[in-house]
Amino acid sequence: MTLYENLAIRLREHIELGFYKPGDKLPSVRQLAKEHGVSISTVQEAYRQLEQELLVEAKPKSGYFVSVQNKDNLPSISRPPQRPLEVSQWEEVLNMLMIRSRTDGVQLQHAMPDMKATTLKPLLKDLSKQNPEVGLSYSDVRGTKELRTQLSRLAVASGCQLHPDDLVITSGCQEALSVCLRAVTEPGDIIAIESPSFYGSMQAIKAANLKAMEIPTHPETGISLEALELALDQWPIKAIFVTPTCNNPMGYTMPEDKKEQLYRLAQSYDITIIEDDIYGDISFQFPRPKTIKSFDTDGRVLLCSSFSKSIAPGMRVGWIAPGRYRDKVTHIKYVSSSMCPVTPQLAVAKFIRLGGYAKHIRNMRLNYEKQRDMLLKAIKAYLPKDTRVSFPAGSFILWVELAKDIDSMKLVEKCRQKGVGFAPGPLFSATGKYRNCFRLNYSEKNVEKREAAIKTLGQVIAEMQPD
Amino acid sequence: MTLYENLAIRLREHIELGFYKPGDKLPSVRQLAKEHGVSISTVQEAYRQLEQELLVEAKPKSGYFVSVQNKDNLPSISRPPQRPLEVSQWEEVLNMLMIRSRTDGVQLQHAMPDMKATTLKPLLKDLSKQNPEVGLSYSDVRGTKELRTQLSRLAVASGCQLHPDDLVITSGCQEALSVCLRAVTEPGDIIAIESPSFYGSMQAIKAANLKAMEIPTHPETGISLEALELALDQWPIKAIFVTPTCNNPMGYTMPEDKKEQLYRLAQSYDITIIEDDIYGDISFQFPRPKTIKSFDTDGRVLLCSSFSKSIAPGMRVGWIAPGRYRDKVTHIKYVSSSMCPVTPQLAVAKFIRLGGYAKHIRNMRLNYEKQRDMLLKAIKAYLPKDTRVSFPAGSFILWVELAKDIDSMKLVEKCRQKGVGFAPGPLFSATGKYRNCFRLNYSEKNVEKREAAIKTLGQVIAEMQPD
Ligand SMILES: Cc1ncc(COP(=O)(O)O)c(C=O)c1O
Ligand SMILES: Cc1ncc(COP(=O)(O)O)c(C=O)c1O
Numbered sequence: 001m002t003l004y005e006n007l008a009i010r011l012r013e014h015i016e017l018g019f020y021k022p023g024d025k026l027p028s029v030r031q032l033a034k035e036h037g038v039s040i041s042t043v044q045e046a047y048r049q050l051e052q053e054l055l056v057e058a059k060p061k062s063g064y065f066v067s068v069q070n071k072d073n074l075p076s077i078s079r080p081p082q083r084p085l086e087v088s089q090w091e092e093v094l095n096m097l098m099i100r101s102r103t104d105g106v107q108l109q110h111a112m113p114d115m116k117a118t119t120l121k122p123l124l125k126d127l128s129k130q131n132p133e134v135g136l137s138y139s140d141v142r143g144t145k146e147l148r149t150q151l152s153r154l155a156v157a158s159g160c161q162l163h164p165d166d167l168v169i170t171s172g173c174q175e176a177l178s179v180c181l182r183a184v185t186e187p188g189d190i191i192a193i194e195s196p197s198f199y200g201s202m203q204a205i206k207a208a209n210l211k212a213m214e215i216p217t218h219p220e221t222g223i224s225l226e227a228l229e230l231a232l233d234q235w236p237i238k239a240i241f242v243t244p245t246c247n248n249p250m251g252y253t254m255p256e257d258k259k260e261q262l263y264r265l266a267q268s269y270d271i272t273i274i275e276d277d278i279y280g281d282i283s284f285q286f287p288r289p290k291t292i293k294s295f296d297t298d299g300r301v302l303l304c305s306s307f308s309k310s311i312a313p314g315m316r317v318g319w320i321a322p323g324r325y326r327d328k329v330t331h332i333k334y335v336s337s338s339m340c341p342v343t344p345q346l347a348v349a350k351f352i353r354l355g356g357y358a359k360h361i362r363n364m365r366l367n368y369e370k371q372r373d374m375l376l377k378a379i380k381a382y383l384p385k386d387t388r389v390s391f392p393a394g395s396f397i398l399w400v401e402l403a404k405d406i407d408s409m410k411l412v413e414k415c416r417q418k419g420v421g422f423a424p425g426p427l428f429s430a431t432g433k434y435r436n437c438f439r440l441n442y443s444e445k446n447v448e449k450r451e452a453a454i455k456t457l458g459q460v461i462a463e464m465q466p467d
Numbered sequence: 468m469t470l471y472e473n474l475a476i477r478l479r480e481h482i483e484l485g486f487y488k489p490g491d492k493l494p495s496v497r498q499l500a501k502e503h504g505v506s507i508s509t510v511q512e513a514y515r516q517l518e519q520e521l522l523v524e525a526k527p528k529s530g531y532f533v534s535v536q537n538k539d540n541l542p543s544i545s546r547p548p549q550r551p552l553e554v555s556q557w558e559e560v561l562n563m564l565m566i567r568s569r570t571d572g573v574q575l576q577h578a579m580p581d582m583k584a585t586t587l588k589p590l591l592k593d594l595s596k597q598n599p600e601v602g603l604s605y606s607d608v609r610g611t612k613e614l615r616t617q618l619s620r621l622a623v624a625s626g627c628q629l630h631p632d633d634l635v636i637t638s639g640c641q642e643a644l645s646v647c648l649r650a651v652t653e654p655g656d657i658i659a660i661e662s663p664s665f666y667g668s669m670q671a672i673k674a675a676n677l678k679a680m681e682i683p684t685h686p687e688t689g690i691s692l693e694a695l696e697l698a699l700d701q702w703p704i705k706a707i708f709v710t711p712t713c714n715n716p717m718g719y720t721m722p723e724d725k726k727e728q729l730y731r732l733a734q735s736y737d738i739t740i741i742e743d744d745i746y747g748d749i750s751f752q753f754p755r756p757k758t759i760k761s762f763d764t765d766g767r768v769l770l771c772s773s774f775s776k777s778i779a780p781g782m783r784v785g786w787i788a789p790g791r792y793r794d795k796v797t798h799i800k801y802v803s804s805s806m807c808p809v810t811p812q813l814a815v816a817k818f819i820r821l822g823g824y825a826k827h828i829r830n831m832r833l834n835y836e837k838q839r840d841m842l843l844k845a846i847k848a849y850l851p852k853d854t855r856v857s858f859p860a861g862s863f864i865l866w867v868e869l870a871k872d873i874d875s876m877k878l879v880e881k882c883r884q885k886g887v888g889f890a891p892g893p894l895f896s897a898t899g900k901y902r903n904c905f906r907l908n909y910s911e912k913n914v915e916k917r918e919a920a921i922k923t924l925g926q927v928i929a930e931m932q933p934d
Contacts, residue, residue, distance in 0.1 A: 090798055093801075094608075094797065094798070094801075097607075097608050097801065098607075098608075110605060112604060112605060115600075115603045115604065123599075124599045124600065127597070127599035127602075128596065128597060128598065128599045129595065129596070130594070130595060130597075131595065132590075132591045132594035132595045133582075133591065135594075135781045135782065136582045136779035136780070136781040136782070137579060137582065137779070137780065137781050138577060138579060138780045138781065139781065140564075140565075141561075141564050141565075170804070171638055171804035171805075171807075172804060172805055174801075174802065174803075174804055174805040175803060175804035175805075178802050178803055178804070182674065186654075186676070187653075187654040187676060200801075200802065200805065203798070203801065203802045204802040206802075207649065207798065207799055207802040207803075209653075209654060312602075312603035312604070313603070313604065313605045313805075314602045314603040314604050314605065314606065314808060314809055315602065315603070315808065316804070316805070316806075316807070316808045330561065331557055331561070331670070331674065332674055334560075334561075334564065334641075334667075334670065335641065335645050335667065335670045335671040335673075335674040336641075336642060336645055336674075336803060336804070337637070337638035337639060337641055337642035337645070337783070337803070337804055338638075338639050338641040338642075338667065338780075338783070339783075340638075340783065341781060341782065341783050341808060341811065342781055344808065
């Protein structure tokens with residue numbers, strides 16, 4: 001047995017005996033080396049071993065921590081029906097949108113970021129003292145040059161070389177998705193999507209008279225390329241629609257090499273990729289993960305995003321990097337809502353330019369990661385033992401899978417009466433599957449409030465299981 | 468001969484001899500009665516006679532004026548091809564949108580209102596000191612209750628009883644039109660439209676995979692009901708799309724009884740009407756004309772509008788009164804761009820609530836009417852004798868028809884070099900007709916600048932006619 005294996009065993013024991021608990025900080029590399037009289041690199045090797053076993057996690061600049069999550073209780077790989085289907089569930093989505101105004105209780109259903117962070121202050125100050133006259137006229141249908149310039153700078157972090165003229169500003173990511181879908185399809189076309197998938201994109205598929213082909217999706221690595229290839233062989237799929245970085249609702253980030261493989265697959269079948277990167281900037285990984293767009297050499301990837309998750313959704317500032325579809329995208333954007341309001345664009349551009357944005361997302365990443373771990377702990381403590389839960393690689397939303405016989409649509413009703421809200425699973429399926437699943441938001445800093453809500457949730461679930 | 472006929476003859480002579488010139492104020496009723504020793508009602512009868520001859524116009528609270536326009540030189544009734552066609556002209560529209568940023572010269576091409584009016588000040592002040600925090604979150608997908616409440620109050624002036632829940636807020640009128648088209652059609656459907664028509668709505672028809680059936684349109688009373696009925700008999704038309712009040716680009720307001728007839732026609736063929744009322748509030752008529760929607764008893768009219776012409780387009784605040792299509796419209800609005808930014812909605816709602824809006828449009832109506840007359844004079848003075856020109860019943864745009872052999876696409880190029888811009892006719896046709904026509908904006912208060920531009924225009928036209 002090597003020195004590092006030996007050390008790894010002792011650390012594993014300590015963790016398994018509960019000496020260190022999930023989320024606890026482990027001793028520093030330096031400290032352990034001293035304690036055990038081994039070299040720094042031996043300790044590093046031992047930690048690497050435990051990391052591979054998912055027992056331990058490294059956090060940039062903070063050291064090693066006991067994982068709050070282990071692979072055993074990740075949600076199952078999804079197995080949606082293997083044929084193109086019409087999207088349903090609009091009623092359910094509308095219901096959820098409509099309860100938006102309630103502020104009582106703990107509302108964990110909306111994918112809203114923390115907007116009380118102090119790092120937002122410079123932007124808010126700027127928004128509160130705008131010169132309104134600059135925002136009165138019609139302006140460039142592609143959006144302001146100022147914002148497009150800043151966006152092309154930000155894109156470097158995700159591996160993209162984009163010119164400001166390669167970008168079109170939209171009213172949030174929702175308009176971006178909708179415009180891209182309409183730009184690359186004809187009515188009746190089939191779109192391959194992850195399953196589960198964000199309900200807004202599925203409803204856009206429905207509204208554009210398209211069919212959705214849900215592809216089995218792995219809770220840690222995303223859409224199955226094997227299943228996708230099978231589907232591409234069987235059906236005339238027009239485009240692939242994915243959220244590969246900090247996926248909504250599952251939270252995974254597709255590994256970089258898999259992103260590249262997905263791009264090659266699209267190339268070999270000569271189809272288009274619509275990539276939703278809305279959570280990309282609040283990945284817990286630093287530097288942030290590359291986009292599929294970063295591998296794009298022939299312009300077949302349309303990248304969509306917005307500041308709705310990294311800053312605030314109410315500003316409605318989103319964008320498209322439309323690749324070779326620029327002209328078509330410009331046309332559809334023009335008919336969809338003409339140009340976007342200028343004032344928020346200018347405020348955000350300034351926020352980025354002066355470094356406030358970088359600072360803000362750094363702050364958010366750290367908070368959200370901590371809050372994720374606290375929520376995972378609460379779930380472990382209060383929800384049934386057989387609960388499965390995703391392990392988000394970024395963002396502030398998390399996917400919970402309960403035992404098969406628990407109906408989240410009934411659960412959501414019962415919980416609403418107790419002032420606890422969440423987004424039930426069927427919203428995230430084209431055809432109302434995932435009835436035993438739901439999505440929780442953990443963006444708010446008030447951890448206690450959320451814990452109390454999870455406790456309530458646990459009680460309601462227990463009451464639903466009469467045995 | 469009656470007393471009033473006698474008086475009418477003398478007045479007509481004075482006008483025809485040039486004693487009173489186009490646009491001049493005529494003596495007051497009281498003054499004439501005294502001068503000619505006749506009763507007030509005799510003078511009124513005489514003026515009414517001359518009004519019917521279109522020699523004289525009454526202006527509310529100001530008295531009688533010599534008409535600047537007479538029926539002889541109105542643009543011709545349009546005769547578009549009588550079959551459904553795909554919309555082209557996107558390149559031309561994009562070209563015009565792209566030169567938006569140039570500020571040199573006199574740009575008469577954009578349908579932008581006067582945004583320097585002092586009556587806008589309360590709104591601007593409010594916009595400049597918003598509490599930015601209220602605008603950060605996701606909110607009601609139908610728009611804020613505050614604005615929908617104010618809009619339902621405004622609707623009374625156009626003859627409509629609307630509940631706040633009968634309204635959906637949109638990103639300008641463009642999104643309203645686009646959403647309505649998508650809500651009431653399937654790809655491949657045929658839409659009947661006026662000819663000429665606003666290019667934004669035609670491009671929305673194109674983008675929704677629909678066909679446009681252009682209907683002959685009268686320059687004073689709008690879409691021909693006879694031609695429309697013929698088309699309805701011949702083709703499976705799904706919806707009628709009209710801008711019947713202060714039409715863009717022709718400026719006419721369809722008479723109220725004709726609006727009602729159009730509604731009855733739609734009823735008897737069981738089809739939908741999409742009514743664009745974007746210029747309705749800046750009609751020169753007071754109280755403002757009724758909408759087709761005001762006759763709607765079965766919810767088949769979808770009314771679209773925005774504050775882009777009555778306040779400022781950059782705010783992007785528009786709305787739909789979708790009638791029986793409310794659920795479908797809400798769905799398409801949600802997928803199109805999710806909810807609209809809250810801040811401008813609240814500012815506009817307050818502007819309306821405190822009476823600033825009513826004051827502002829009163830101011831604008833008076834200014835625009837004066838500016839229309841000044842522009843008509845300039846056209847008479849500087850453009851060729853055979854020029855035909857519309858007589859807008861409201862708004863700040865005017866349609867010019869030149870001799871058949873003059874190509875406005877060439878003209879626009881030549882004029883651009885001299886710093887004069889206008890919107891060439893082919894933009895307003897599905898298939899690039901109206902090559903000898905163009906649209907001019909007269910919203911700016913600087914009349915001299917516009918006059919100089921018309922003079923330049925006249926010179927360029929003269930140079931284009933070598934004979
Ligand atoms: C994956 C994903 N894409 C798009 C959107 C829509 O974003 P926006 O609010 O910017 O329109 C959301 C919002 O929930 C989302 O989660
Ligand atoms: C008749 C008509 N409808 C709709 C629009 C689009 O308006 P908005 O800027 O509110 O989207 C315009 C703008 O020019 C218009 O003239």
